[in-house]
Amino acid sequence: MSRCRIIAGCVILCVAGLGLAAWAVVIRPPRLTSDLNAAIISRQPVISPDYSGLVIPPNIAPLNFVVKEPGTAYRIVIRDKAGPRIELASRNPRFDIPVTRWLALLEANKGDRIEIDVSVLDAGGQWRQFKPIVNTVAREPIDAYLVYRYMDPVYRCWGNISIQQRDLSGFAESCLLSNRSIEYDCINCHSFTRDHDDRMALQLRSQNLGPRLLLTRGDRGSAVNTATTANPVPSSYLAWHPNGHIIAFASIKVTQFFHAKGETRDVFDKASDVSLYHVETNRVTTAPALSRPDRLETYPTWSPDGKWLYFCSAAQLGMERFQEVKYDLVRIAYDADTDGWGEPETIVKAADLNGSVTHPRISPDGRWLMFCRCDYGNFSIYHPESDLYLMDLAGGEYRRMEINSDRADSYHSWSGNSKWVVFSSKRRDGLLTHPYLTHIDDAGQASKPFILPQQDPTFYEKSLKVFNVPELIAAPADALAAGLMSAISRPVSVSDGVKD
């Protein structure tokens, strides 16, 4: 027995010794000395994601990154004008910046710059310090949460789809609705109303219920069938009126088709009209200008005062002429009290733009209108040439934004203070859609966009998921999740307002 104990003791000692040695050689972080006697490198280090030269919100999560420089140890020092504030060292080039200290640093440096010194220990034992990475902390915060649809890059068959909510000041993510709870139905087009954060709408394509508009107010909801005898097509592209009682939507007969070269997917709308759903009275209405038989109307969006409905409109052509379908940007006056409409007026002519206008969204302060331009059609995320344009609503001038890439830049959402925009872009790899954030200054100039930070900075390097329809919201929508689930159990038809 005693011999066994001796052997066991020896084994434990050996394992402990080996573990200690491994820790000392491999895992132990290098010493954090302020003076590394480092050689100065005159260029900035390559880091991934590229978080250099940015304007960042004062409430954004740490911009964790990987240093893509060869070395055996790495050190970063994040400093402000007062000196070093955060120092991290590792034998791993991946840095996970502490959230609390990072947010405190940003809070203390609103309107100022922060610098990140990156040093790398090379194989010869010499530290090399790169030119600092400089970012500016904006004074204006971004909305606290981002909601997006998280899924695989699907075509016409799908698996898991979920509506996710991300706390932008950290890495916490919660699921508002997963299609695994609803027999793997398709869910899309989530929409919020800025002044009524207890409301949310979502489009559901259900095997059991058919297409439904999921509507929730607080934890109560209903699944509305917006199809009417006159327009039996399901609703898409939802937009809440600022009063929180009306939802504009497009009813689309959509067809997916495929190209043999270039981007595979494309979309053609055989027909589409814009309608309004009146939440309180459970009615669907439209106007002649919104449902012309010779035109395609889509992508409705409201002006912040609710007096104008903007939408895209194109001539209805046969599918063989799909490349000739180009959308104008049109607006029409609306009086919510009387449900009365004005006359439509074209804001941007497709012919002038030499392309098609899609996804118009107006900044909450009413100053800017951002839209996408692609060569034809309306499904800009499938168009590599899709770019973001910004219109000054005061003068009506518009221009191509400086933040575009040579790949699809598309769906966008404004923050409540009109200073931040999140948009979808395939710029990273051409295949997957990721959310990018950018700051818009008073002159409408956008800062260098940066990808939504993740706790694991290599997240995007090994994820084949796409982030669709990013929407910024100020308050968490967790409470609405229960309403979405309850909505499914309360199907409502608009034709007579009676539960079906």
Next chain:
Amino acid sequence: MLGAVYAHLSWVVDPRLILHDGSPTFHLQTGDFGRAVRLWPGGGLEYIAAGLSQVLAIGWLGAGVLTVCVGVLWWATGRLLATRGREITPPPGMGCENRSSVSERAWAGLAAFVPALLVIVQFGRFALSLGALVGLVLTLVLAWGYARVGGRPVIRALMGVASCAGLYVALGPVSVLFAVVCGLIELLERRSTILGLLMLVAGAVLPWLIGGQLYGVPTRDAYLRITAFDYDFLPPVGAIALYACVPILMIVGRLRRRSAARPALVRAGRRQWRWLEPVLLVAVGGLAAWLSFDRDRATVLAIDYHVRHQQWDATLAAAEPLRRTLPDTRVDARLLSLRFGYGFPVDACRPAPLLASGNAAIHDINLALAHKGILLDAMFEYPQRMQASVVRLLPDDNGGYVSHSYNTDILLELGDVNEAERVACESLANIGPRSWLLERLTWINVLKQRPEAARTCLNLMARDPSSRSRAEAWLRDLEADPTLASRKDLNRVRSRMFRQDRVGHLEQMDRDEEQLRYLLVANPHNRFAFDYLTAHYLLKLRHDKVADNMQHLAAFGYKRVPRHCEEAILLHASLTGDAALPGKFGVRPETAARFEAFRRDFDLLGGTKAANRIGVRDALLASYGDTYWFYALFGDTYVAWPNETAASRPEEQP
């Protein structure tokens, strides 16, 4: 006994095919385990089992792991059946002394082996996942642990319900079995009716409460996920038997003991027959395993396995059993058609049965033949379906995933990279990031000049322990040259890609001829497209177009007319009266002689006017079953003929 189990699993079933069929994707990443636990009841078990399943890729090691699981299951069942109130009687046949009668011991020995035998049977049917087996084993071991614990009923009640809830979170719905077994222990052995009923109620209610209400999973998943029901066929007899057998054996054991308690039934002293017990086990077990082994599915899976690994010779070797018959392995026999409204496996990180079907095997074999350059010489030596699409398995035919995954390989080789991308992405959404699929996506993204996306696919593939080295080799190549211009396989596809855009609609996507002709326009030397186009004409009975195609043979490197094309030319010449046609294309004399023999035999049997067409078909099958003439006359070749109407349809006559 366990040696025999190992031999059966290792050499007959082949663990590699079990993995290929279920193929749970497993990617090492910090936090994945936690996410799995949070996402599903039993998510932790699912994650661990997915990791453990990777050892099945190494056949001998996988068989060892499965055998150990079977052994522990056997042992745990034996311990449970030996439970007597708070006393534990050592189980029979497990090397322990037993004071009960020989007959009792023999019965118990056989009974303890029943769940293990059912597991072997289910693996032989490719109807069980390792996750389900591990869950079952752990459940029975823990139930045995519960049986050993004494204490007051209140304590046992609290402990039992808490364990049941904890097990549900950890292992998933298999915890229902734990509740049932513990309930039976209380009812039968401890005579605690209330506690027994409480456990049974807990087993029934907790999945609804925790799974349905807390986790928010669908009711079916709350009760059946990660169990044998995930994989079983309709009707799920095997799965029901697997989970029902232990409770039934416990009840039967109790009834036997009650009757054995009568003095007359005790027959001690017949120890000379103890040797019979292991012999009986081996005989019964071996017979059951042998009879229940699904050879057809194993063949189809083996073909699929080799094609996915691009092992063309091995594919054709595995396809040997299909030279004379195609099994009727319809995918919709799986429970999956009930489970998923759209007919797709849905969760990327869980085992998703492959649904490899007979029709998929046809496409696999054709792909292997095309790679070997003998598609037009040998395709009718293997099963072919009349009028089937040569390029794609239509979703309505075999379910979305199957058609998509197989189309990816064929479409890539043809050069239709965009279409290959479409089906690969849809497969990704529906079966998850399997390594072979990620590799295909890597090809596609490199060919479409998206090296960053290719790198993402490879980074993900590198997290699969069994594919890491392969992915890292790709990554090194990609780092050196983002176009991978030195890779011959990619260059081959690159040379076949469309140069100009064309659009297609979903409704028109079964137009093989149009697609293949466009591919030949894009690259007039695309031998793959030419072979598939000619095969398309053969399957559609367009021997006139086959004959037209023959003038282009030399452009595709053919030195002679392929055999099936010769056969089509001869048939065409016979039907049109163009006697010069065979000579024009250089049809070999032996083929012409065989055709004459075929005609003679056919006429002797009554020809087209024969009353018994099925008899004619069967008489000609052995001599001419591998010819185009046979296919053209009788329809599906070597395909199982469940009903004989197929052979007598007049519209299929040439």
